[in-house]
Amino acid sequence: MENLVDIHNHCCLSSDSAAKPEDMARTAFELGVSHFSLTDHVELDEFHDGEWDYYAAIAKTRPTFDKLSAEYDGKMNIYYGVEIGQPMYNLHAAEEILAEHNYDFVLGSVHRTCHYEHMGKIPDNEFDRKRVIIEYWEDMLNLVEWGKFSSLAHMTFLLRFASVDTPAGVVADKTERARAAFDTYKTIIDKILETIVKKDIALEVNSSGFRRGLGGPMPDAAFINRYRELGGKMITVGSDAHQTADIAKDIEKCYEVLRGCGFNEICVFKRKEPIFIKI
Numbered sequence: 001m002e003n004l005v006d007i008h009n010h011c012c013l014s015s016d017s018a019a020k021p022e023d024m025a026r027t028a029f030e031l032g033v034s035h036f037s038l039t040d041h042v043e044l045d046e047f048h049d050g051e052w053d054y055y056a057a058i059a060k061t062r063p064t065f066d067k068l069s070a071e072y073d074g075k076m077n078i079y080y081g082v083e084i085g086q087p088m089y090n091l092h093a094a095e096e097i098l099a100e101h102n103y104d105f106v107l108g109s110v111h112r113t114c115h116y117e118h119m120g121k122i123p124d125n126e127f128d129r130k131r132v133i134i135e136y137w138e139d140m141l142n143l144v145e146w147g148k149f150s151s152l153a154h155m156t157f158l159l160r161f162a163s164v165d166t167p168a169g170v171v172a173d174k175t176e177r178a179r180a181a182f183d184t185y186k187t188i189i190d191k192i193l194e195t196i197v198k199k200d201i202a203l204e205v206n207s208s209g210f211r212r213g214l215g216g217p218m219p220d221a222a223f224i225n226r227y228r229e230l231g232g233k234m235i236t237v238g239s240d241a242h243q244t245a246d247i248a249k250d251i252e253k254c255y256e257v258l259r260g261c262g263f264n265e266i267c268v269f270k271r272k273e274p275i276f277i278k279i
């Protein structure tokens with residue numbers, strides 16, 4: 001694989017990973033990854049009152065990046081990245097962090113909504129299934145309208161956790177959820193995709209959907225095709241690895257899906273500017 005790219009990864013500077021940053025980078029290099037980024041979480045809704053000390057973690061990200069960049073200079077392209085979750089819940093802090101840190105690459109994410117703090121604990125009934133998915137898309141639309149990031153992360157993340165109610169009934173099968181959600185919520189999904197196209201925000205194709213049982217990347221081909229139809233040209237890819245074993249996992253499967261959707265190149269971001277790479 002000539003251009004194995006993985007620019008969505010986490011290390012112990014995220015609260016949900018124990019991996020050492022140097023182990024993540026070394027594994028990526030050994031696997032032949034040519035473009036790599038650590039994108040540790042900054043969850044803005046819990047920034048001030050959660051248990052995790054974001055200030056301490058964020059303060060370590062730049063020195064970590066500088067050290068790894070020096071170590072792999074000329075061997076692997078490394079970008080200074082971050083994944084900001086729920087920025088709309090603390091816009092002031094989000095903008096302050098972005099102003100203070102000269103990130104190359106910023107992922108924008110929705111990991112929870114106002115009524116559902118833990119996606120893994122959504123009650124499986126019609127009221128909650130419908131409310132969470134509407135809140136999820138509305139939060140995502142707000143996120144992209146704000147738009148101060150490079151790529152929209154794992155657009156169908158919610159579908160790892162929630163069945164989808166459609167006019168024809170509940171779709172519980174994980175591999176069918178993306179199609180059901182795409183058809184049922186087409187209007188707001190179109191608005192989200194139109195907005196990222198208009199604002200030059202990339203669409204991330206996240207390979208973890210394969211290992212989470214969704215049968216494809218997040219989002220899958222239906223969303224990627226629609227993004228392309230609406231004029232979208234910028235795709236980023238990432239494994240969302242939180243441990244060395246998942247680095248670059250199923251990225252090649254993402255490339256196959258992307259080629260099937262008519263994409264022959266993806267991009268990485270350096271100082272927030274896209275650089276296109278053939279796949």
Ligand SMILES: [Zn+2]
Pocket residue numbers: 083109111153154
């Ligand atoms: Zn995420």
Ligand SMILES: [Zn+2]
Pocket residue numbers: 008009010083240
């Ligand atoms: Zn992530």
